[in-house]
Amino acid sequence: MALELYIISGSPHAWAVMLGMETKGLKYTVRRLDPSKKEHKTDAYFALNPHGKVPTLKHDDAVIYESIAILAYIDQLSPKDSLFGVTPKQTGLIWQHIFEITNYLRAPLIDDAARPIFQGRFTDNPAEVREISVKAHTALAWAEGILSISPYLTGNEISAADVVLIPYLNSFLRATGKPSAKLLGDAFLSLASSFPNLAAWAAQIEALPGYTQACPPHWRG
Ligand SMILES: N[C@@H](CCC(=O)N[C@@H](CS)C(=O)NCC(=O)O)C(=O)O
Structure with a gap:
């Protein structure tokens, strides 16, 4: 299943995850939420992230929020260009x-x-x-x-x-x-x-x- 990343444009935390994805060469789909419409405060989104914040990653049966946790998750998806070191x-x-x-x-x-x-x-x-x-x-x-x-x-x-x-x-x-x-x-x-x-x-x-x-x-x- 594809990697789906929920973001709000301008969020430095979402940006860090996107840069991590790019560094790892991973393909992902961006789900951009509109804060002016409170799209990150809907029941559907709260079900993914109880804090109603971005970023959140969906992948297979995994839903991960907190940008650094997402970086750790994607780092495990491929050994290429490890973001968290090898020693x-x-x-x-x-x-x-x-x-x-x-x-x-x-x-x-x-x-x-x-x-x-x-x-x-x-x-x-x-x-x-x-x-x-x-x-x-x-x-x-x-x-x-x-x-x-x-x-x-x-x-x-x-x-x-x-x-x-x-x-x-x-x-x-x-x-x-x-x-x-x-x-x-x-x-x-x-x-x-x-x-x-x-x-x-x-x-x-x-x-x-x-x-x-x-x-x-x-x-x-
Ligand atoms: N510690 C969280 C911080 C997430 C966070 O603060 N996200 C902000 C954007 S940078 C957000 O979603 N703000 C919208 C809100 O709080 O309503 C992480 O690293 O993912």
């Missing part, structure tokens, strides 16, 4: 970085910045913007440090850690380009000058075949 050391490091990203980078980049900006509820208080900016800089500096010693977060190959981080980074950067976030955007005008290794890493992932296909559909146009 104990690689696997441990990949999971360590995934937890770093979800525990320490997601909040400053997505919860405190990208999401409120996209939802039109970002603060215009300069002191609050400054605090958000400092926390985002600290988060990105963590990645910059790692990427100054290896081309991907866990070595020479792309892993689930990279796949989880790039949608957070690019959602954050897209959000900071919005006029309502000008104060914050000014602090991140040139990623390349503040975080050269992070910028090179992002460019390298964006050049991979499948990257564009994995991007949020409404961004591609």
